[in-house]
Structures are given as C-alpha cells and as structure tokens.
Amino acid sequence: METWTAKGEATRRRIIEGAALEMRERGVALTTLDDVRLRTGTSKGQLFHYFPDGREQLLLAVAQHEADRVIADQQPHLSKLTSWAAWQAWRDDVVARYRGQGQQCPLSVLITQIGRNTPGAQAVTTQLLSRWQGDIATGIREMQGRRKIGSGLDVEQTAAALLAGIQGGVMVMLTTGSLTHLEAALDVGIAQLRTHTP
Amino acid sequence: METWTAKGEATRRRIIEGAALEMRERGVALTTLDDVRLRTGTSKGQLFHYFPDGREQLLLAVAQHEADRVIADQQPHLSKLTSWAAWQAWRDDVVARYRGQGQQCPLSVLITQIGRNTPGAQAVTTQLLSRWQGDIATGIREMQGRRKIGSGLDVEQTAAALLAGIQGGVMVMLTTGSLTHLEAALDVGIAQLRTHTP
DNA sequence: CTAAAAATGGACCTGCAAGTCCAAAAAGGA
C-alpha cells in the first residue's frame, strides 16, 4: 500500500464512488475510464496515479466498495432477527430496497459483471455471500434459541436455500423488472421456517 | 427475414453455434467477432452477410439459441413430474448437469450478459423464465391432481420461489464454484412441497 | 448454357478506449 496524503485519499475515494455509481447506471462493460473521469472531475493522470494497474485495479476497488455497501445495508436488520415480526420487517425492507433502486443493483454489478473474471474480485464476492449467509443462519439459530423454531432444522441448508432464493429473485427482477420472484422467494422461505415449530 | 439457400442456412447456424460456444467459454464481453470468425472458419463478409446489424444481431440470435437449448434440456423432465421420484430425478439431473458443465452455463450467459441490454434479448429471457416457471407449476398441479399435494398451496408463488432458488443457486455456483446452494434450494423447495400433503 | 442471385474472402477504414509520459502546480517538512 502506497502512502497518500489526506487530499490524495479523498480523491481516491471520489474516484471509486463515482465509478461505482457510473457502473450501476450503465453497467460495467459500458463504463469507460473517460466516463469516470468526467463524472468525478479527474484527469487521466490521477486515475493511473491512484490505480497504477488501471481499469482492472479500479474494478476490484469498486467491487470491494460495493460489497461493503451491501453488508452495511443489510447488517442492521440481519443482526436482530429475533422475532417473526423482525423477519417480516427484514423481508419488507429487502423488497422495498429493490423496488426503490430499480435496475441499479450493486450486488448484481459485483457478482455478474466484475466478480467472474479475476480471482481477486471472485474472492470479494465469495466472502460477501458467505457473510450474508452466516448472518441469516445466526438469525435462524436465534429463533431456535427462543424456541420459536424447532432444533431439528438444518440451519446452514435452510440459510443457503433462502440466500439462493433472494439472489435468484434479484436476478429475475433485473431482467424482467418484476419483484414477484423476490417476494415469492422470501415469503415461501419464511413460511417454510414457520412450519418448523418446536 | 431474408432468403437463404440451404448452404447459407447451414453457415448461419454454424456461426450461431460457434459464437454460443465461444461466449460460454470466454464470456460475452471478451468474445470478439474475430474469435467467432476463427472458430467457425468464416470471413468478415459472411458474418455481416448473415447478420447485417452486426454484433448486436448476432448476440440476439445467440440468446435465442441458448434459450431454446435450455428449454430443450429441461422439457423431458419437466413434462412428467407426476411422482415424488420424478421430482427427485429432475433435481438430480439439474445438479448433475451443472456439475458437468462447470462454469459454462448457457442460461447465465443469456441472462447476466446478453439479456440486460437490448429489449429484444430481454424479451427472450423473460419468455424463457416464464415457460420454465409454467412447466414447474404444471408439475405441481399434476401432483395436486393425484392427491399428493394439497390443493391449498399457492401454485404460482411456489413455482416462482423454486425457480428463483434455482437461478440463485446457479449464480452462486458460477461465482464460487460450489453446488451447495443449488442443491439446498432444490432440496428445501421439494421438501417444502412434500409438507403440503392433502 | 447463361444470366442473376447468393455466398465467400479479405483488404481496408475508423473510432475509441486503455494506457504512457512529462511538465506544471500544490502541499509538506526541515
């Protein structure tokens, strides 16, 4: 890691955030360094000063940034899945979030467009999914602890299925524009949990 | 639609199939027309003779081709989901198929890389998803008809959730290489169906 | 057999986007 001054650090962040925005709007493939330049008010020199390996390196930084954002968004809800009402609130929040942001999904940008190519970005994605699933699993165990879900349930498997449903639902939304599948995945997934009473 | 001779038709197909292969292997973004040329043993002139609108048009043709392939692969199983054993066989086939083809997934190429950009390709994807979900729903109704699943179940919602789970599972596999989530989504989804006895 | 239409090959053009380079300006540090 090189050594930046405060000003340099700010510029670097500005570039990453601007690039992330641009990529959410236009897609990774269609976003050029010049687009980023224009949006962030920076020069070619600056781009390659802060990201010497060029586009690749910027992409990785954007991936990390987006992954952090997703986790930060979800954490508040995921950390307190201690009642059925909380699960419902989480479900509503996820749906509302995707309804609000429409086709601009940081996660999909990360997974489907950046994450596949380089091992580095792939690691970022894998870590994100793993954390997310872990949080869901923790929520389920929380409910088991409170005797609201039976202990016979395979927690990791259920969490994995729920996560997969969400991912798929988002994917469908991104191509068809409809939230139906995301809602169905969440509702059926939670209903499934509720059938497992102790 | 223009008028091709038999030879022309064959060349056109060769181009589409070669392009599909190339795109499955290297990804859409990294596949150039020259790659397609090389692989299919064709010339620039031929490419633009059969696809006057160039790359865009070829992409759409590839999308349609891949969608047809997916449906053709699934249809045999989907059309006879009349017993729990059949559902299990379908589940095993889906998993085996993805285990076999590894990272090369025609569907993901279609959805995540081609399908988002142009309205035409988007329509192809939407239609594919809709047919797939319809087939699953038919399978569920079949089971209801045979009194193996209760009639209280919301068929379309369940089918939508299952489809979302599969899509998400595939997506996770493509980024992490693991089949865990696909298996979990299928197993949990089918288990969910089995709890709805009449 | 011959004329029209379709199929093919490949040279060429063009624009664009990534990346290089260096000089000027600003900030930091003794």
Place this chain on the structure above:
DNA sequence: TCCTTTTTGGACTTGCAGGTCCATTTTTAG
C-alpha cells in the same frame, strides 16, 4: 524559506474491435 514529494492536467501513443467495401467464386433458376 527552499527543497522534496505528492498531486494534477492533458497531450500523445497504441492496439484492437466493429464495421465497410468490393472483387471473386459458387449456386440457382429458367
């Protein structure tokens, strides 16, 4: 203050991918 380091601006190079064009060969139809 003066020297060093960082930050910035932007002209320039380079390669490549998409697309055009036209001459040539092959096929088809009457």
